[in-house]
Amino acid sequence: MEYLYAILPWVLIFGIFWFFLIRPQQKQKKEHQNMLENLSVGDKIVTIGGIKGKIIKLKENNIRVRVSSNVDIDFVKSAISRVEEKSDSSKKIENTDETETEKEKE
Incomplete structure (x- = not known):
């Protein structure tokens, strides 16, 4: 005890x-x-180092980010800190899901 x-x-x-x-x-x-x-082309992101940009190309583990006109930087996926804004195509998908659920409620 x-x-x-x-x-x-x-x-x-x-x-x-x-x-x-x-x-x-x-x-x-x-x-x-x-x-x-869930990253997709067109998402606006911030890297761990504080670089803001827009995803223009995705591969398995690499991402190409456009930080300014004619300035692209390649990153490893794990260097992405957060997504500031999802691309318009993903927003449209989310909105259609919301309207479908609203129709189901009625």
Whole structure:
């Protein structure tokens, strides 16, 4: 029984660390991976280094980003920090999904 009282605080400390540190970090990593998988041509992105641009070409692991007129830079997909604006084609797809669900409700 004494061993249980000695181990219980350590178990509680690990549980608190997992709940407040490890779990949110895993969730954030999963969301970032999902964002990288859903990149499309025309999306406006920001890289980890702070470079803003528009995706003009996608390959398996490489992305070509236009940062200015006649200035294209190649990046590895993992260098993309966030998507600022989705392309118009993906917005149209999202809007059609929303109108379909509205029609189903009626």
